[in-house]
Amino acid sequence: MTKMTMIQALRSAMDVMLERDPDVVVFGEDVGYFGGVFRCTDGLQAKYGASRVFDAPITESGIVGAGVGMAAYGLRPVVEVQFADYVYPALDQIMSEAARLRYRSAGDFTAPMVIRMPCGGGIYGGQTHSQSPEALFTHTCGIRTVMPSNPYDAKGLLIAAIENNDPVVFLEPKRLYNGPFDGHHEKPVVPWSKHALGEVPEGHYTVPLESARIARPGQDVTVIAYGTMVFVAETAAAETGVDAEIIDLRSLWPMDLPTVVQSVQKTRRCVIVHEATRTSGFGAELLALVQEHCFYHLEAPIVRVTGWDIPYPHAQEWSYFPGPTRVGEALREVMEA
Known part of the structure; x- marks a missing residue:
């Protein structure tokens, strides 16, 4: 067990799955060389190469659309939408393509992909960096919607999502990335509470989807x-x-x-x-x-x-x-x- 923030736990989950499964790829805006705007993918490109962890152009519909094609082909893409607020250009790809692929192909094709996106407020990000659009996805048949609250669950749920054969929208509360808030403070609680640096196993484990x-x-x-x-x-x-x-x-x-x-x-x-x-x-x-x-x-x-x-x-x-x-x-x- 290692103490981790949620950012470190998410990175660990992707690290574990990139090592275990050659079909897993990670991509999105700035996730490669830079390691993501929140540093969730920091170091993964250096470890696994630019063919497994790579940057994408600024086109959310293209990022998610490419992920749908990769998933149908047999890969397990983990795509990052830099902020949940940016996902709207990609809604057609998520709702009309990824969500329906299994049904419309009578099970011949699936879309085993994860769409990660930071969500929620608390960082003064304004209207285009702070939204919580989870209801859009819970309303769409064929998509699983996940939102962890602590490092242990974040890693276990992300691994379970990557291994799942259906598309998963994985919402990450950016306010919890480096530790929780008690609701009164604009910065993580200091000293670190018991939740801030969670005890997280270093290797592979899962938290079952559909479990509260x-x-x-x-x-x-x-x-x-x-x-x-x-x-x-x-x-x-x-x-x-x-x-x-x-x-x-x-x-x-x-x-x-x-x-x-x-x-x-x-x-x-x-x-x-x-x-x-x-x-x-x-x-x-x-x-x-x-x-x-x-x-x-x-x-x-x-x-x-x-x-x-x-x-x-x-x-x-x-x-x-x-x-x-x-x-x-x-x-x-x-x-x-």
């Missing part, structure tokens, strides 16, 4: 979160004193519904937290699923805490996305209902 994690056991209310919001929810629970059970979804879709249902049926209350805008966000789907499966167990209305329904604000982003104060208010609301 109980980040914090509790009895009074279930909080469903993922990515950065897991740590925001933990801080809110600690500050309010509410005995909240926090579920880190990890795999957004397909999701681990049995773990969610079991928790809500136990606590009889539910709060859903995500950073993306509220309307038609993934939280709406979570709310519907909990309502369908747990209606007769609920003792309070389900509450969502999300980003505002406005264009992403540059200077006010720390007011835009949920913090411990807003999540704490939701916890008190469901407990008093």
Whole structure:
């Protein structure tokens, strides 16, 4: 076991798979010689050569489209979209080609590819570097959508995604790359918390896709979160004193519904937290699923805490996305209902 940041864990996952499987290739804007804008691929080109880890032109549709062709041919490409906000030119390749290839070819072809992209705010990146578009992908049949919250899960989930035979959109909360936030601070918590430098095995291991994690056991209310919001929810629970059970979804879709249902049926209350805008966000789907499966167990209305329904604000982003104060208010609301 080695202590790693999420960046180091992601790099380790790609390193392991490049060594194990000659069909794995890594490419995207600046991922080769420079090692990626966040340094996630630093050193991989030097180790494996420019035919396995290489730079691509600034064309997201071309990057993802080339990945779809490589995957159909038999390779396992890991492509990087430099920021999730840049993915929109590539949506047709993801949704119309990668997602449908298995079905439209009656199983003759598959698209075993991973599309990595940093997501979310917290770095004052503005409207074009801070979005959380996960609902676009959870809405698209044929795509798996993953978002880790800690180094151990990041490496294990990325390896599992690379080995999977379906396309996986792998969303990486950039706010967690070098350590978690408690929701009140604009820099990683200092001194490093137990989550910042996670204990990560050096070699090969996987975290099963479609498996959620109980980040914090509790009895009074279930909080469903993922990515950065897991740590925001933990801080809110600690500050309010509410005995909240926090579920880190990890795999957004397909999701681990049995773990969610079991928790809500136990606590009889539910709060859903995500950073993306509220309307038609993934939280709406979570709310519907909990309502369908747990209606007769609920003792309070389900509450969502999300980003505002406005264009992403540059200077006010720390007011835009949920913090411990807003999540704490939701916890008190469901407990008093």
